[in-house]
Amino acid sequence: MTTPALPHRGRMFWGSMVVGWAIILFGIRGLFMDRAATAPAGFTKWFIGLAIVHDALLAPVVFTVAWLAGRVLPRRAVVPVRLGLATSGLLILYSWPLARGYGRRESNPSALPLDYGRNLVVSLITIWILVGLWIAIASIQSHRRRAVPQVTRST
Amino acid sequence: MNGPRHAVQTLHEEISTRRDRALEQPAHDVRTAAVLGIALGVCFSLCFVTGLVSHTLQQPPQWFDWGSRPAGLYRITQGVHVISGTAAIPLLLAKLWSVYPRLFLPLERHIVPAIERLSLVPLVGGSLFMLFTGTANIARWYPWPFFFPRGHYWGAWITIGALVIHIGARASNARVALRRDSSITTAATASSDRNPISDGRIRPIGRRTLLGWAGGASLALTAVTAGQTVPFLRRIVLFAPRRPDIGSQGLPVNRAASEAGVMDRAQDPQWRLIVDVDGAEKLSLDLAALAALPQRHATLPIACVEGWSASARWSGVSVIDVLTHASITQFDTVEVVSLEDGGLYSRSILNTSQARDRDTILATTVNGETLNLDHGFPIRLIGPNRPGVMQTKWVTRLVVR
Numbered sequence: 001m002t003t004p005a006l007p008h009r010g011r012m013f014w015g016s017m018v019v020g021w022a023i024i025l026f027g028i029r030g031l032f033m034d035r036a037a038t039a040p041a042g043f044t045k046w047f048i049g050l051a052i053v054h055d056a057l058l059a060p061v062v063f064t065v066a067w068l069a070g071r072v073l074p075r076r077a078v079v080p081v082r083l084g085l086a087t088s089g090l091l092i093l094y095s096w097p098l099a100r101g102y103g104r105r106e107s108n109p110s111a112l113p114l115d116y117g118r119n120l121v122v123s124l125i126t127i128w129i130l131v132g133l134w135i136a137i138a139s140i141q142s143h144r145r146r147a148v149p150q151v152t153r154s155t
Numbered sequence: 156m157n158g159p160r161h162a163v164q165t166l167h168e169e170i171s172t173r174r175d176r177a178l179e180q181p182a183h184d185v186r187t188a189a190v191l192g193i194a195l196g197v198c199f200s201l202c203f204v205t206g207l208v209s210h211t212l213q214q215p216p217q218w219f220d221w222g223s224r225p226a227g228l229y230r231i232t233q234g235v236h237v238i239s240g241t242a243a244i245p246l247l248l249a250k251l252w253s254v255y256p257r258l259f260l261p262l263e264r265h266i267v268p269a270i271e272r273l274s275l276v277p278l279v280g281g282s283l284f285m286l287f288t289g290t291a292n293i294a295r296w297y298p299w300p301f302f303f304p305r306g307h308y309w310g311a312w313i314t315i316g317a318l319v320i321h322i323g324a325r326a327s328n329a330r331v332a333l334r335r336d337s338s339i340t341t342a343a344t345a346s347s348d349r350n351p352i353s354d355g356r357i358r359p360i361g362r363r364t365l366l367g368w369a370g371g372a373s374l375a376l377t378a379v380t381a382g383q384t385v386p387f388l389r390r391i392v393l394f395a396p397r398r399p400d401i402g403s404q405g406l407p408v409n410r411a412a413s414e415a416g417v418m419d420r421a422q423d424p425q426w427r428l429i430v431d432v433d434g435a436e437k438l439s440l441d442l443a444a445l446a447a448l449p450q451r452h453a454t455l456p457i458a459c460v461e462g463w464s465a466s467a468r469w470s471g472v473s474v475i476d477v478l479t480h481a482s483i484t485q486f487d488t489v490e491v492v493s494l495e496d497g498g499l500y501s502r503s504i505l506n507t508s509q510a511r512d513r514d515t516i517l518a519t520t521v522n523g524e525t526l527n528l529d530h531g532f533p534i535r536l537i538g539p540n541r542p543g544v545m546q547t548k549w550v551t552r553l554v555v556r
């Protein structure tokens with residue numbers, strides 16, 4: 001079993017523990033002192049909730065998709081497809097509120113002025129063209145590598 | 156009763172086996188985590204410091220005296236704030252992916268490691284919280300029940316505290332792992348042909364692939380968003396919430412006149428600029444009287460805490476010339492009051508150095524045109540090195556103290 005090495009407990013460890021927890025407690029105190037604006041219960045739901053969504057939903061989905069890609073795809077397509085999927089997922093997550101226009105107001109056309117949905121589609125198409133090119137180039141190189149020894153044998 | 160217990164035991168063993176296999180892979184080892192951690196540490200530190208600058212500027216303590224020069228300093232700090240936050244998104248996702256198998260390590264039995272591990276809750280929760288709320292804020296989307304600037308501010312303290320603990324606890328391990336001859340990494344690299352959640356037949360994600368993706372995605376996301384403040388990237392802006400050249404009179408608007416509820420009052424012919432000193436009205440000027448005072452022209456940026464900024468040519472009367480016209484020479488602060496009915500941004504304070512700067516203007520024109528309502532007609536404040544929300548629009552009163 002591989003266990004990550006235990007942290008070294010020198011002056012830096014203890015100093016950062018004291019300072020770090022003091023800063024955290026300062027933040028929590030401020031959160032509650034400022035409760036009219038921070039709504040601590042709602043804040044906590046989002047603070048903890050996002051970690052749970054990541055750990056219990058997003059990460060398992062990513063691991064499963066990466067595993068499936070590794071199992072289903074031909075070997076030379078695995079890396080480009082995984083990278084394509086990761087980049088596409090990142091871009092969709094980032095641009096979703098923009099593309100859906102959640103913050104758009106008729107009174108202020110200068111806010112969110114671009115066609116984010118179109119930009120997202122164009123970006124995704126570009127990403128997958130690059131993925132396709134990568135796989136094609138890798139295939140050609142692989143064929144060439146296999147062809148070279150045959151030529152050598154025939155001469 | 157043996158059945159469920161056996162199933163749990165089997166599941167536990169299966170999880171442990173897969174976790175240990177995963178931790179042997181380079182993409183999940185200490186070296187990878189260290190590289191991503193350093194990059195994230197730099198981004199988070201930049202975000203924290205620049206965010207603190209903006210917060211302190213908007214709620215200045217007595218001792219804090221932010222000067223008016225250099226004119227573009229605030230613009231740079233907030234550009235850096237949002238750019239480093241955006242760049243951190245792929246880095247954070249890659250880092251969490253890299254260390255995810257550690258989530259399944261057994262609970263600590265000793266108090267000190269348990270407390271150190273407990274600090275990962277505010278670190279992970281806080282990192283996701285800060286980047287999610289920051290990104291949603293610049294997209295003007297507020298699905299949560301708290302006031303964004305205050306939640307983001309206190310969340311930043313909690314996150315940075317957890318980061319301090321993490322750095323202190325992991326720095327020595329990271330230093331060892333980053334050495335070329337590190338035993339921590341070479342042992343892992345030797346058995347890199349297995350997948351975290353599978354057998355040895357499936358190609359694993361390598362360290363270079365993961366780090367390359369994180370760095371590349373970080374750069375790419377920055378490139379297609381940073382044009383909202385970096386001029387040479389404007390042409391490839393795809394996902395920035397603003398473009399500096401899109402908006403009425405060639406400038407973006409943060410709060411329209413209709414949103415502020417000042418449409419009628421701003422166009423009222425009875426509008427006057429009042430100068431109050433210690434609660435008594437000292438001077439009243441209409442637009443014609445303002446136009447008769449010496450006119451000042453300056454090219455200054457509007458720089459928003461949301462990371463966008465845009466420069467324009469402003470013309471109007473220097474605040475200091477208005478004060479001189481009212482025979483005011485000594486003062487500590489000048490409060491600039493808007494026609495808006497209350498609200499956090501309906502007034503702003505100029506300290507002495509800001510008010511005395513000749514480029515701190517009560518502007519009546521922008522880029523050669525009379526200000527329109529959305530840009531603050533009849534007059535708005537524009538000054539060097541100030542947050543956009545403190546460039547008060549629809550000004551009606553100067554309160555001198």
